[in-house]
Amino acid sequence: MATMSAPAPVLPAFSARRALTRLGAFVLVGGAIAAAHAVLGVGVPCPFRELTGLQCPLCGSTRAALRLTRGDVASAWSLNALFVVAVGVLIVCGVVWAVEALGGPAVRPPRWARPLLRQNRLYVIVGVIGVVFAVVRNIV
Template sequence: MRTFSVPERIGGFGVLAAGAAAVWPAVTTSSGLGLPCPLRTLIGVPCPGCGLTTAAVALVRGDVAAAFHANPVIFGLAALAVAVGPLVAFRAAGVLAPPRPWSSAGRRRMGWSAGLLATASWLFQLHRLGVSWA
């Protein structure tokens, strides 16, 4: 069984998120149910992922501005979702080599990058939603 790289897994999640975003408005309209952020619901502070559902739905509908204003992280997820299909196909066909494990330094850099991205997204959400500590 072939293992998938981290970008392939994140891109695969993006593909699933795009599919869900395409049907989500119909589900919420017919059922009346929404998907609130658990952290924001419990303590009133948004999480770094707040707005991703709204952003995904907006992006699937072609409303780039609304997607950006909800959560700009969606564009990175969308880029990986678009890239993962050909990448997996080329690897399955043997055109590209299978993924190699990352070095410990590479994993550390990616961990820092992910942490910085989450922090930036969280600060964006705090600003967007007008949350202040005062």
């Protein structure tokens, strides 16, 4: 007797407004953490660094965010280059999504890249990039 597997869940269609809302929430939380560090001098301790003494992919992000708000890209880059690149990508995405949400054209990745950008695959790709970055930054 053949067993039937459950159908794959249907993901909602992409919504620029929903993406902007999530990006805004992400920026607010990150901004609150950076503001707490700037005003109070306290940051979020990294459990990985506390346990191992090694830097994780996010180590230095709070200080890098503060440097970026001051326009010091070189200093931010030296603290966490991956964070600086991610901020650049998020700024581009935010602008594109805002244009679309305001009625402008929808910009989508090229066809060859779309299979890589499916949600689960994207998480794996970002995770691999983070691990490689962490290994390299701890070796160099």
